[in-house]
Amino acid sequence: MLMSARLTGDESALWQAAARVLDANWTGTATVPSPGLYPHQWSWDSAFVAMGLARHRRDRAERELASLFAGQWSDGLVPHIVFNGDLARHAYFPGPELWHSDRQAGAPNAVRTSGIVHPPLHAVAALRLHECAPDAEASRAFLTRLYPLLAAQQRYLACARDLDGSGLVAICHPWESGLDNSPAWDRPLGALELPPRAYAPARLPRALPTGEDYDRYVWLVTLLREAGYAPGYLRDEHPFAVQDPLVNATCVAAAHALAEIAEIIGADPVPHRERAARVHDALLARLWDGETGCFRARDLRAGRPIPVVTLATFGPLLDPELPVPIVRNLVDLLLSARFAGAAGYPVPTCDIQAPAFDRSGYWRGPTWVNTNWLIWHGSLAHGLTVVADLLYGSTLRLVRQSGFREYFDPFDGTGRGSHDYSWSAALVLDLLA
Numbered sequence: 213m214l215m216s217a218r219l220t221g222d223e224s225a226l227w228q229a230a231a232r233v234l235d236a237n238w239t240g241t242a243t244v245p246s247p248g249l250y251p252h253q254w255s256w257d258s259a260f261v262a263m264g265l266a267r268h269r270r271d272r273a274e275r276e277l278a279s280l281f282a283g284q285w286s287d288g289l290v291p292h293i294v295f296n297g298d299l300a301r302h303a304y305f306p307g308p309e310l311w312h313s314d315r316q317a318g319a320p321n322a323v324r325t326s327g328i329v330h331p332p333l334h335a336v337a338a339l340r341l342h343e344c345a346p347d348a349e350a351s352r353a354f355l356t357r358l359y360p361l362l363a364a365q366q367r368y369l370a371c372a373r374d375l376d377g378s379g380l381v382a383i384c385h386p387w388e389s390g391l392d393n394s395p396a397w398d399r400p401l402g403a404l405e406l407p408p409r410a411y412a413p414a415r416l417p418r419a420l421p422t423g424e425d426y427d428r429y430v431w432l433v434t435l436l437r438e439a440g441y442a443p444g445y446l447r448d449e450h451p452f453a454v455q456d457p458l459v460n461a462t463c464v465a466a467a468h469a470l471a472e473i474a475e476i477i478g479a480d481p482v483p484h485r486e487r488a489a490r491v492h493d494a495l496l497a498r499l500w501d502g503e504t505g506c507f508r509a510r511d512l513r514a515g516r517p518i519p520v521v522t523l524a525t526f527g528p529l530l531d532p533e534l535p536v537p538i539v540r541n542l543v544d545l546l547l548s549a550r551f552a553g554a555a556g557y558p559v560p561t562c563d564i565q566a567p568a569f570d571r572s573g574y575w576r577g578p579t580w581v582n583t584n585w586l587i588w589h590g591s592l593a594h595g596l597t598v599v600a601d602l603l604y605g606s607t608l609r610l611v612r613q614s615g616f617r618e619y620f621d622p623f624d625g626t627g628r629g630s631h632d633y634s635w636s637a638a639l640v641l642d643l644l645a
């Protein structure tokens with residue numbers, strides 16, 4: 213354990229508790245998001261977990277990313293789930309039988325996977341691993357092995373997911389955002405026309421999100437699978453296509469991280485800088501709403517912005533070149549009564565004043581450690597120490613008070629969802645380091 217000597221007694225205890233969660237959730241090759249409920253490997257979870265493991269068990273941090281990229285498809289797609297083939301068929305719904313990666317020519321043979329993506333934070337994680345590596349030479353060797361896989365991941369997103377030629381990446385399923393039942397998806401999901409009895413009704417493993425949402429999620433997967441996850445189908449026919457500010461901000465951050473990795477290993481950083489600039493320009497031109505001072509997701513099928521404001525509006529703080537007036541706007545909004553100003557434990561997932569806000573509703577209101585970490589990380593890059601300190605303090609208060617829960621009530625910090633949640637533990641290690 214690489215625990216820093218400068219931690220106080222209380223911080224050391226928190227560190228050790230977080231490390232124990234990661235140890236318990238380690239399967240031997242990767243980390244499950246939580247014991248029981250999520251028994252496979254999830255993509256953006258692994259990026260967050262790797263950053264925590266880098267502070268605790270560096271060998272595992274590298275194995276975590278290697279295990280995820282063993283699920284990468286030949287076109288570069290990094291699936292949002294890599295299934296553990298040793299588990300019983302009903303360990304998690306929907307399992308590999310819904311996705312049928314085994315019938316896709318480009319999917320790996322050795323593991324079964326989903327066929328959609330997650331926010332691509334892995335280059336950011338890989339760079340962070342390097343920044344805290346005890347052995348720079350060994351770390352460079354790891355980055356050299358990972359670099360082509362990370363570059364292919366970005367190429368897939370830039371080619372197959374730029375559905376309107378704007379430079380922005382579109383998600384084709386709410387799960388791709390990581391914010392599964394965000395109120396931002398209510399309209400595009402509501403506009404779907406589900407044929408009666410054309411698919412098996414979803415068996416719900418738990419109470420959230422609602423069964424109706426699940427039917428729509430499953431229907432979208434069915435459409436994707438039947439179309440072979442083909443880019444032409446995604447572009448021309450798939451009924452759910454949304455450009456989300458948080459997802460695109462992670463693409464900008466990943467492109468910058470890839471450029472830095474390229475420099476470290478002696479590869480060409482220029483294409484990555486160009487890619488970052490392209491997504492940056494498109495974010496500002498297409499998703500920034502100057503009138504109301506926030507970023508909004510854009511529904512490509514309806515051809516209009518999505519009105520509800522969620523914490524995805526703060527995602528572009530991850531873009532180091534975000535113009536200062538926009539940064540100021542976002543800080544004002546973040547500190548206002550719509551977000552941190554009225555929440556004892558910020559940052560709630562949805563505008564508190566929006567009708568869709570639900571303080572205990574999964575991604576419809578609660579506070580999450582991973583999104584707090586992203587906004588904290590972005591704030592630091594812009595020198596926003598007041599915001600960064602606020603998030604640092606409130607995130608640690610949450611886990612001290614309620615443990616490493618999946619998500620938290622934004623007003624009183626009550627823990628909700630799973631216990632011993634991996635990214636909550638991993639990112640606390642990163643914060644404390």
Ligand code: 2M8
Nearest residue numbers: 245250254256257292387390391392
């Ligand atoms: C949740 O998503 C999965 C579907 O991918 C689920 O609801 O079963 C989300 O919180 C997602 O962001 C997260 O990566 C995943 C595993 O932690 O769980």
